[in-house]
Amino acid sequence: MGNKNIVVDQELAPDWQKEFAEFFKKFSKQKSDLDRQVLLGWEHPGKGITLEQFQLFLEHREAFGVSNWLLPFLLQELKCHLLFFGREFDLVPFTETLKHYGLKHIQAWQKLGLEPHFLPDALMIPELEFPGWKIQPEEWLYTQTNKGKIFRLQNGGLVVDTSTFRLEGVAVLIDTRPKPAYTGGDQMYENDNFLGPIIERLRASGSIQDYTPRSSRFNVSSEEWEKVKPEVARLLGLELTQVRLERTIEGNVIPQLYPQMPRKDDGTTNTWEWREEFFASRSSRLFGGYSGYGGLAGVGYRVVGYRWRNQAVRSLAVL
Numbered sequence: 001m002g003n004k005n006i007v008v009d010q011e012l013a014p015d016w017q018k019e020f021a022e023f024f025k026k027f028s029k030q031k032s033d034l035d036r037q038v039l040l041g042w043e044h045p046g047k048g049i050t051l052e053q054f055q056l057f058l059e060h061r062e063a064f065g066v067s068n069w070l071l072p073f074l075l076q077e078l079k080c081h082l083l084f085f086g087r088e089f090d091l092v093p094f095t096e097t098l099k100h101y102g103l104k105h106i107q108a109w110q111k112l113g114l115e116p117h118f119l120p121d122a123l124m125i126p127e128l129e130f131p132g133w134k135i136q137p138e139e140w141l142y143t144q145t146n147k148g149k150i151f152r153l154q155n156g157g158l159v160v161d162t163s164t165f166r167l168e169g170v171a172v173l174i175d176t177r178p179k180p181a182y183t184g185g186d187q188m189y190e191n192d193n194f195l196g197p198i199i200e201r202l203r204a205s206g207s208i209q210d211y212t213p214r215s216s217r218f219n220v221s222s223e224e225w226e227k228v229k230p231e232v233a234r235l236l237g238l239e240l241t242q243v244r245l246e247r248t249i250e251g252n253v254i255p256q257l258y259p260q261m262p263r264k265d266d267g268t269t270n271t272w273e274w275r276e277e278f279f280a281s282r283s284s285r286l287f288g289g290y291s292g293y294g295g296l297a298g299v300g301y302r303v304v305g306y307r308w309r310n311q312a313v314r315s316l317a318v319l
Contacts, residue, residue: 084132121169185309222304267295
């Protein structure tokens with residue numbers, strides 16, 4: 001805007017600008033506290049910043065020289081956390097991660113059907129009764145974790161996973177596509193310009209077993225996923241260590257935490273997805289999501305070489 005005034009005469013200023021000026025003056029020295037104030041306004045009407053005030057800020061932020069591209073991401077995350085967990089979380093780490101990668105990278109990822117989100121550090125046990133957590137994993141997962149039978153890869157080897165039912169407080173890239181229903185093996189993830197081309201190239205080259213359709217995420221074994229993973233990292237411009245499958249608790253929570261996401265109904269379709277964790281040894285890996293076996297609550301395990309027309313891979317990247 002340079003030195004150009006928004007309005008020349010204060011007496012002629014529209015009511016929205018006068019209201020916003022008072023709001024902005026009050027909170028201009030507390031920008032880092034903006035998220036707390038927004039949630040305070042939601043939880044306690046009349047306190048903090050109201051949704052109307054924040055919308056006003058979003059609409060007219062350019063006029064005040066405020067950087068704007070981060071705000072929609074942060075507002076969406078704040079809203080989803082409040083509705084699902086009933087509380088707020090510190091989004092400073094998420095903000096810094098978004099700044100680190102920048103809008104250009106994020107827009108490129110969005111074109112691939114991916115969205116950046118923040119999965120807070122939260123223990124996910126039924127006793128906590130989060131308001132948005134309507135479907136919890138089966139008791140089997142908690143029992144096997146307590147027995148020390150759930151493992152994860154770490155530095156090339158397996159380690160006992162003691163945080164199977166905990167979100168880890170990380171910024172992630174989530175694949176937003178819904179899990180399709182089974183239609184005899186030819187079902188496809190919608191508009192799959194992400195994993196589809198990678199899998200198609202690997203099948204064409206003989207690196208993984210061929211299948212029709214060649215770009216299908218189905219009929220890929222856990223072992224073959226390890227060949228897909230480096231190509232995913234390369235496409236996203238990330239390190240190999242940042243790419244993995246969704247953990248079981250993530251596959252359960254994500255469709256419930258983000259109801260605006262196309263995959264909100266993942267638990268209602270009769271197909272499976274591999275999970276990141278292993279069961280008992282490196283020869284068996286967890287899977288879940290099939291509507292007839294618990295949906296979002298369902299979890300089981302199969303040998304890592306297993307491939308079938310109703311079981312697929314879905315990646316997640318830790319930023």
